Amino acid sequence: MNPPDQEVPIATILSAVNRVILGKEHEIRLALACLLARGHLLIEDLPGVGKTTLAHALAAVLGMRFARIQFTSDLLPADIIGVSVFDRERASFRFVPGPIFAHVVLADEINRATPKTQSALLEAMEEHQVTSEGETRPMPEPFFVIATQNPSHHIGAFPLPESQLDRFMMRIELGYPDRAAERALLESGGRRDQAVNIGACLAPGMLLTLQLRAAEVHVAPALLDYVQALVAATRDDPRFVHGLSPRAALALLAAARAWALIDGRALVLPEDVQAVFPGVARHRLRLAQKGIGAGADDIAELIQRVALP
Amino acid sequence: MAGADRPSPPLERGTVPWLLAAALASAAPHALHLPPWISALGAVLLLWRAWLWQQEKPLPPRWLLALPVLGAIVAISGEYRAFFGRDAGVAVLFLLMAAKPMEMQTRRDAIALVMLAYFLLLTLFFYAQTLLVGAWMVATATLLSAVLIRVHGGAQPARAIAALAARLSLQALPLALLLFVIFPRVSGPLWGLPQDAFTAGVGLSERMSPGSFSSLIQSGAIALRVRFAGEVPRQDERYFRGPVFENYDGRTWTMAPDAGAPPPRIELAAGSRRAIDYETTLEAHNQRWLLALDMPLVLPADAVLGESFAALAREPVRQRARFSFTSAPAFVANREESGRMLLRSLQLPGNVNPRARALASGWVAESGGQAPERIVERALALFREEPFAYTLQPPLLGRDAVDDFLFSSRRGFCEHYASAFVFLMRAAGIPARVVGGYQGGEINPVDGYLVLRQSDAHAWAEVWIRGRGWLRVDPTAAVAPSRIERGVAAALPVGDALPLALRIDAPWLRALRDRWEASNNAWNQWVLGYSPERQRSTFARLGLGEVDWRPLAIALSATAGMVLLALAAAAFLRQRPRDPAERAWQRFCRRLAAHGVIRAGWEGPLAFAERVARERPQLARLTRDAAGHYALLRYGKGTPEDLLQLRRCVRRANRMHWRSPMNEDEA
Structure with missing residues (x-):
C-alpha cells in the first residue's frame, strides 16, 4: 500500500x-x-x-x-x-x-x-x-x-x-x-x-486537492457488492419505513473513500464503509414502529447482519 | 464453514418469551389427558422460568434441575406401570418440554426446544384428530416458525415476524396438500397402537336394563351421520337398527348367542318398489352393529347380516368408518322363521309379573288365539288409553318390574314401553323381541347430512306373525306419538329436565351448532376419511391407474432426496467463492477458527486482524500479513505476488494447526 x-x-x-x-x-x-x-x-x-x-x-x-x-x-x-x-x-x-x-x-x-x-x-x-x-x-x-x-x-x-x-x-x-x-x-x-x-x-487550494484525492481512492467490485448488500439490507428490513436511496448509497461510498484517505489508504475496505455507515444512514432511516429515527443499536445490528460478499 | 466446532451464540433475552410461548402452545393441550400432577409440574416449571426471565435472574444449575426431572420420570413410569408406550412416552416428552426452558442458554438450546415442540405437537394426534386439534396444530406450527424467525433473525416488530411466519405457512400449504393426496396410505396403523388407544365411547350396549337409555339420552354426542342418495325418508321411517335383545331375566334384556338359524331373508313388501341408497359415517362405538336403516337389502362388502337382521361388522368398529347400504322401508322379513328363533322369542323368566301374564292370558282367551294382530292392537290400545306418561325420570320399579310399570307407576321411557310390550306379547304366545337403535335424527341444513345423536337412542319392539314375518311395533309411538314424529324434546312434558343438546332452541345457536358440526363432518369425510381406497380412487381419477403404496413411497422419497440433494449442491456451490483470494482467505480464517478466533461474516480483514491481535497476540503478525495481502487482492489492485504471499500465510497457519494449537509463536 x-x-x-x-x-x-x-x-x-x-x-x-x-x-x-x-x-x-x-x-x-x-x-x-x-x-x-x-x-x-x-x-x-x-x-x-x-x-x-x-x-x-x-x-x-x-x-x-x-x-x-x-x-x-x-x-x-x-x-x-x-x-x-x-x-x-x-x-x-x-x-x-x-x-x-x-x-x-x-x-x-x-x-x-x-x-x-x-x-x-x-x-x-x-x-x-x-x-x-x-x-x-x-x-x-x-x-x-x-x-x-x-x-x-x-x-x-x-x-x-x-x-x-x-x-x-x-x-x-x-x-x-x-x-x-x-x-x-x-x-x-x-x-x-x-x-x-x-x-x-x-x-489555499489544498482542500480542493484533498477532495480530488478522496474521490480517486480505489473502489473494487467486491466493495461495491458490499455497499449494495448493505443498502439492500436497509430496504428489506421491515423495521424501517424506507430503505436508503441511491443518493444515500452514493454518499456512503464517497464518505467511505474519504475515510480511507484519512486512514492513509488508497483503497476502500469494508471497514471504511462500516465506519461511516451510521453517520450516513441514521438520519435517513426511520423506524416503522416508533416513527423516530433509527438508533445506534439498530444500525450496528444491521451491519452485523450483512456478511461481506 | 467450520460450523461444527463453533460455539453456539448465547440466547438473546428477547427470544425467551417466544420460546416459552412455543413450549406452552405445544404442551398445553396434553394437559387434557395427562394426570393432573404432571400438568401441574409442567405449569410450575414454565411459570418459574417466566418469573426468572421477568426478574432477570440466572438459571438454576443443571444438577438442581436434573433431580426433580429424574424423579418425575421415575414417578411417570410408576404411574403408567410402563416406560415404553404411548401414554408414558408422551408424558415424559411433556415433562422434558416443560423442563427444557430451564436450561436455555444458547441458540442451540432454543433450536432443540423448537424441535421438541414440533414432536410433542405431533403426538397430539395420538389422542384426538378433530378439526379443532388440526387447527391448533396449524396455528402452533406457525408460531414455531415465528419463534425460529425470532431466534435467527434478531429483534423485529412482532407483527413483522407474525406476517413472515404466516406467509411461510401459506407457502407450505400447496406442498402439504400435495403430500396429503399422494403420501402413501397404508392400511392399518403403521405401528401397533396399544389397546388403550381405543377407549370406549358412549353408545348402545349389549344389554338393556332400566335406566340405560335415559342416561344415554343425556348425551348430545353424534352417533351416526347419514347421507341419502335420494329423498330423505320420513321421520317415522327412520329406525336405525342396533342390538336386538332376545333374552330377558326379569330385569335386564341381553342379546342371545347365535342360534344357528338359516340366513335371514328380507324382501321388498308387495307393491313397494322403494329402496333407499345411503351412506353412513359411524362413530367408533366398539361394537359390531352397523346401525343400518330397517331393513337392509344390500350390505357393504365386509359386513354380514345377523340372524335378527342387524348388519354386523366382522370386528368391533374402533374408528370412525363409512358404510354404504341399500334398505327397504317397507319390507317382509323372514316370512318363514326357524323354530329355534321363535322359541327364543317366547321365553320368559318364571314367577315374575303375574298380573301382566294374567292380562295377556285374558287377551288370548278373548280372541280365541286366532288373531295375533288383535292382541297386538289390544296392547297398544292399553298404552294409548290408560294414563301412561312419557318421561325421562321414571320412578324406580320393584321386582315385578313390568307389573309395577303397567299397573302402578305408568311413567316411563322407550325402554319401559318396549320391555313391557314384549313381555305382554310373549306372555300371550306371540314371538317378540326388543330392538335397540336410533330413531329420527335431524337434518343439518348446512351439508344435508342426517345426524343421529345419542339422544336419539331408542328401543322398540318386533313381533313375528305367521305369514307376515317380523313386524316393527313401537309402543312408545302409542304413548307419545310426537317422540317418533318430532323427537324427544317435543315428546317430553314441560318442566322435564332436558339434556343440554336437546335444549338448544335459539335459532342462531342451532345454526352455529349446525355449521360447526357440518365443518367437523367435512373434516371427517375428506381429511380423516382419506383412506387407502380413497387414495386409489383419487389416483384413478387423475389417470394414474392403480398405484400401490410401495412404489409410491419409493418415488416420493426419491423425489424428496433429489430435491434435497439439489438444494444442498446449490448451497455448497454458492458458498464456495470463485475468487482465489477469497478462497485462500476463508481457508485461513477456518484455521484461525480452530484456535478459537472466529471471524464474523461482517468483519472486514483489517478489523479482524486487529481483534486477533488483541485476543491472540501470538497470531497477530501472521494475521496482519494475511489480512493485508487479502485486502489488496480483494479491494485494491493486488498483484500475483500478494496471492502467493497470502497462500504462504495459509500454509503457515496450516502447519501451525497440525503441530499444536498452543505453540503458534512462529510469528
Whole structure:
C-alpha cells in the first residue's frame, strides 16, 4: 500500500481540532470525512455539548472564508441569500449577497427557523446556486454547510423533513464528554475562543486537492457488492419505513473513500464503509414502529447482519 | 464453514418469551389427558422460568434441575406401570418440554426446544384428530416458525415476524396438500397402537336394563351421520337398527348367542318398489352393529347380516368408518322363521309379573288365539288409553318390574314401553323381541347430512306373525306419538329436565351448532376419511391407474432426496467463492477458527486482524500479513505476488494447526 503524501496535513487537521474538542476523535474524523467527500454535515445533539465549537473549529482549521448564520424563528430567506437594494448613484438595483456566499457556512440551530427559511438554505446546498429575484447566482467553490440542530423534541424546533435531511451527507452526534475530557474542559475553561482562534492548517487550494484525492481512492467490485448488500439490507428490513436511496448509497461510498484517505489508504475496505455507515444512514432511516429515527443499536445490528460478499 | 466446532451464540433475552410461548402452545393441550400432577409440574416449571426471565435472574444449575426431572420420570413410569408406550412416552416428552426452558442458554438450546415442540405437537394426534386439534396444530406450527424467525433473525416488530411466519405457512400449504393426496396410505396403523388407544365411547350396549337409555339420552354426542342418495325418508321411517335383545331375566334384556338359524331373508313388501341408497359415517362405538336403516337389502362388502337382521361388522368398529347400504322401508322379513328363533322369542323368566301374564292370558282367551294382530292392537290400545306418561325420570320399579310399570307407576321411557310390550306379547304366545337403535335424527341444513345423536337412542319392539314375518311395533309411538314424529324434546312434558343438546332452541345457536358440526363432518369425510381406497380412487381419477403404496413411497422419497440433494449442491456451490483470494482467505480464517478466533461474516480483514491481535497476540503478525495481502487482492489492485504471499500465510497457519494449537509463536 502506498500512503498518499497528504498524510501530514490530514493528521495536522485532526490533531488541531482534537485539541479544541476533547475526547471526540471518532466524531471529528467523521466530520472531516464528510467535508472531504464534499458532503454537508449536520451535527445534532443537546445544547451545550460543543456542536457550534466543532463547526467553528472545522471551518477555521480548513482556512476557508466562512460565515455563521444563527437560525431563529423570525429569520427570513433574504437574511441568508441577500437582497437587492436601490443604488441612488447608479439609479439601479444592486444585489447585496447574504452570508450564504461563503466557502463554509455554519448554520447554527437550523431547526429553529421556519421551513421556508430552511428550504432556502437547503436549495443552495443541493443546487450549489441560489435564485433571487429571477437571477441565478452560483455559489463559491468549495461550498459546504455545517449545520447544527437540537433534538427535534425540544421546544421551538421545526424538525427538518426527510427530504431535506437527505441533503446532508452525514449526521453526527457528539454526546457528553467522558470524565477525563470534561475535567480538562473544566480546568481550562470554555473552548469557543480557541475554536475561533485556531490557525488554518491548509494552504489555499489544498482542500480542493484533498477532495480530488478522496474521490480517486480505489473502489473494487467486491466493495461495491458490499455497499449494495448493505443498502439492500436497509430496504428489506421491515423495521424501517424506507430503505436508503441511491443518493444515500452514493454518499456512503464517497464518505467511505474519504475515510480511507484519512486512514492513509488508497483503497476502500469494508471497514471504511462500516465506519461511516451510521453517520450516513441514521438520519435517513426511520423506524416503522416508533416513527423516530433509527438508533445506534439498530444500525450496528444491521451491519452485523450483512456478511461481506 | 467450520460450523461444527463453533460455539453456539448465547440466547438473546428477547427470544425467551417466544420460546416459552412455543413450549406452552405445544404442551398445553396434553394437559387434557395427562394426570393432573404432571400438568401441574409442567405449569410450575414454565411459570418459574417466566418469573426468572421477568426478574432477570440466572438459571438454576443443571444438577438442581436434573433431580426433580429424574424423579418425575421415575414417578411417570410408576404411574403408567410402563416406560415404553404411548401414554408414558408422551408424558415424559411433556415433562422434558416443560423442563427444557430451564436450561436455555444458547441458540442451540432454543433450536432443540423448537424441535421438541414440533414432536410433542405431533403426538397430539395420538389422542384426538378433530378439526379443532388440526387447527391448533396449524396455528402452533406457525408460531414455531415465528419463534425460529425470532431466534435467527434478531429483534423485529412482532407483527413483522407474525406476517413472515404466516406467509411461510401459506407457502407450505400447496406442498402439504400435495403430500396429503399422494403420501402413501397404508392400511392399518403403521405401528401397533396399544389397546388403550381405543377407549370406549358412549353408545348402545349389549344389554338393556332400566335406566340405560335415559342416561344415554343425556348425551348430545353424534352417533351416526347419514347421507341419502335420494329423498330423505320420513321421520317415522327412520329406525336405525342396533342390538336386538332376545333374552330377558326379569330385569335386564341381553342379546342371545347365535342360534344357528338359516340366513335371514328380507324382501321388498308387495307393491313397494322403494329402496333407499345411503351412506353412513359411524362413530367408533366398539361394537359390531352397523346401525343400518330397517331393513337392509344390500350390505357393504365386509359386513354380514345377523340372524335378527342387524348388519354386523366382522370386528368391533374402533374408528370412525363409512358404510354404504341399500334398505327397504317397507319390507317382509323372514316370512318363514326357524323354530329355534321363535322359541327364543317366547321365553320368559318364571314367577315374575303375574298380573301382566294374567292380562295377556285374558287377551288370548278373548280372541280365541286366532288373531295375533288383535292382541297386538289390544296392547297398544292399553298404552294409548290408560294414563301412561312419557318421561325421562321414571320412578324406580320393584321386582315385578313390568307389573309395577303397567299397573302402578305408568311413567316411563322407550325402554319401559318396549320391555313391557314384549313381555305382554310373549306372555300371550306371540314371538317378540326388543330392538335397540336410533330413531329420527335431524337434518343439518348446512351439508344435508342426517345426524343421529345419542339422544336419539331408542328401543322398540318386533313381533313375528305367521305369514307376515317380523313386524316393527313401537309402543312408545302409542304413548307419545310426537317422540317418533318430532323427537324427544317435543315428546317430553314441560318442566322435564332436558339434556343440554336437546335444549338448544335459539335459532342462531342451532345454526352455529349446525355449521360447526357440518365443518367437523367435512373434516371427517375428506381429511380423516382419506383412506387407502380413497387414495386409489383419487389416483384413478387423475389417470394414474392403480398405484400401490410401495412404489409410491419409493418415488416420493426419491423425489424428496433429489430435491434435497439439489438444494444442498446449490448451497455448497454458492458458498464456495470463485475468487482465489477469497478462497485462500476463508481457508485461513477456518484455521484461525480452530484456535478459537472466529471471524464474523461482517468483519472486514483489517478489523479482524486487529481483534486477533488483541485476543491472540501470538497470531497477530501472521494475521496482519494475511489480512493485508487479502485486502489488496480483494479491494485494491493486488498483484500475483500478494496471492502467493497470502497462500504462504495459509500454509503457515496450516502447519501451525497440525503441530499444536498452543505453540503458534512462529510469528
